[in-house]
Amino acid sequence: MPLTQINSTTILENIQRAAANNDKLLAILIDPDKVVSKEISTIAEKINHIGPDYVFVGGSTVESGATDIFVGAFKNYCDIPVVLFPGCESQISNKADALLFLSLLSGRNPEYLIEQQLRAVKKLEGSSLEIIPTGYILVDGGNTSSVQRVSNTAPISQDALKAIVTTAKAGEYMGKQLIYLEAGSGAQIPVNTEILQAVKAVLHIPMIVGGGLRSKAQINAAYESGADLVVVGTAFEQNLNFSKANG
Numbered sequence: 090m091p092l093t094q095i096n097s098t099t100i101l102e103n104i105q106r107a108a109a110n111n112d113k114l115l116a117i118l119i120d121p122d123k124v125v126s127k128e129i130s131t132i133a134e135k136i137n138h139i140g141p142d143y144v145f146v147g148g149s150t151v152e153s154g155a156t157d158i159f160v161g162a163f164k165n166y167c168d169i170p171v172v173l174f175p176g177c178e179s180q181i182s183n184k185a186d187a188l189l190f191l192s193l194l195s196g197r198n199p200e201y202l203i204e205q206q207l208r209a210v211k212k213l214e215g216s217s218l219e220i221i222p223t224g225y226i227l228v229d230g231g232n233t234s235s236v237q238r239v240s241n242t243a244p245i246s247q248d249a250l251k252a253i254v255t256t257a258k259a260g261e262y263m264g265k266q267l268i269y270l271e272a273g274s275g276a277q278i279p280v281n282t283e284i285l286q287a288v289k290a291v292l293h294i295p296m297i298v299g300g301g302l303r304s305k306a307q308i309n310a311a312y313e314s315g316a317d318l319v320v321v322g323t324a325f326e327q328n329l330n331f332s333k334a335n336g
């Protein structure tokens with residue numbers, strides 16, 4: 090049973106408690122644009138078998154309304170908490186349990202630092218969604234990610250260790266409750282362990298890590314280097330039999 094379903098309070102509090110206790114969490118990321126309706130029950134069945142702590146839903150470019158349709162249908166088959174990981178304000182759905190309220194701290198495009206957030210306010214006012222302020226840092230994963238193309242921002246080089254650490258710490262000082270280090274969808278290489286260790290050493294808030302994690306060895310390396318929550322997307326898309334046990 091996922092940790093988040095035991096003695097449940099808020100999702101953020103559960104992540105914080107897990108981080109404090111060194112209990113490692115797993116999220117499966119689903120892009121609604123890559124799913125057709127008839128596949129939802131099969132995907133939910135596989136996710137129930139894996140037993141992740143969360144299901145993240147979102148993508149850089151998702152057709153308007155697709156997130157709401159997917160989440161509504163998915164919840165008919167799966168009780169694991171759904172957390173929105175939106176690429177833009179049109180991906181907000183009140184049918185989910187929580188929302189990562191993202192700021193793309195690694196970029197300098199105001200559209201993803203504040204403009205999308207301003208447009209989201211009207212949709213979030215009066216919403217039942219748990220809203221979690223999250224600093225999002227895109228790190229070079231060895232390819233041109235969809236986040237990079239859509240946001241028109243450059244990722245931070247994995248050689249720029251100090252810049253990544255400073256950006257993460259700035260996010261904490263700004264009041265973010267989570268820091269999300271992301272190598273990007275379909276990344277050829279994940280965020281390296283030296284970066285994870287260095288960022289974890291300066292943070293007093295939980296660290297999420299995603300992008301390019303396709304094997305159990307890579308996932309375990311991320312955990313051992315300080316990741317409190319690992320997000321797996323492409324590996325699950327390419328192999329619906331992906332599991333905690335075999336990676």
